[in-house]
Amino acid sequence: MDASPAPPPALAFHDVSKRYGRHWAVARLSYSLPQGRSLLLTGHNGSGKTTLLRLVATALSPTHGRVEVRGRDCVQEREQVRREVALLSHASFLYEDLTAHQNLVVLARLLGVASPADVAEGLLGKVGLTRRTERPVRQFSAGMRKRLAIARLLLKKPAVALLDEPFGELDPAGIAAMEAIIGELKTSGVTVVLATHLIEQGLSLCEERLHLSDGRAVAA
Template structure:
């Protein structure tokens, strides 16, 4: 797909074109069509099993649609998978952390993989931002679930994505952590990042997002 014309209006940050995903006989996502302008934030709601996580994984290119097309920043999420992955970060239920490395080392490894600045002051600043300044040299294996979530948030911030996909980001966090996460989302938005937030904490989500998409059995319905 050719790059967008610089003189034209920017493409949507996210565009779903009749997107479906099937597991066996079950349709986890069914004929979703939706467009999210760049810089906007989307609250994704629905009961467990409604298709939220599957949709986020389709956008992040971890899955390919059974039918339809997913576009991220004007790029096809299947044909231009690697380019899309450079611009997208997914905070998921799985932390994908290196268990035997410290918090600081985890960020150093990610920085090398991304080709971004992973100097000590940068990693220390990120760990301080997520409340892990006293645990920078602690192996992740000894972290609680909440501490792992905080480190995963620091990893997302290091990537500086154009599109941030947050799957239940408040899970495992104590009240202070939830407040910190709200601040992180606000900072991402202020920096121009498009945010898609899937959460059961509807009240928090409505205060953070301008748009809402409610799923039921993989289909978009009026909330």
């Protein structure tokens, strides 16, 4: 009996380049991440990490080459990819005049989640915001916004979680909570792609590392 075919990679970059005007943010990048592995992206500011994450999230399209998520083309199958991917970015995209609880309930209803209020309450407890559930987000500190943004990502239950500097603006307790959440995501089978300047934390959480310089992979 023939063996079952191997699953497609969690992520695959096929000779990918992305240009802004005359500047190449990503240049001729080829890389494949197997399912069941998580990836640490490192590199100085402007090295291409955020652009790479946005290409996977379908917020950008490559100038050349092809990006795939679990075998799906991020341009040709954009909507299907978006259902499987969630991006934690520098911009939180939160509703400023709603409370933390209301922000999660709105998204839960859009996603068709059963018992949205109860699910929202549970997620706020997981990210340490139970005492601030009725305050409008415009009153939140940067660290509180980051906690709420990760709760939104967890609500989506992605197959691939893209985390762009997830430890930024967090205090030590928040960093520890974020490490625990990333560990739980991995245990549940989620592919994590982590871009961070905190190399020690990143290396402890990811099995693979891709170092970028001026949009090119210099170590993997």
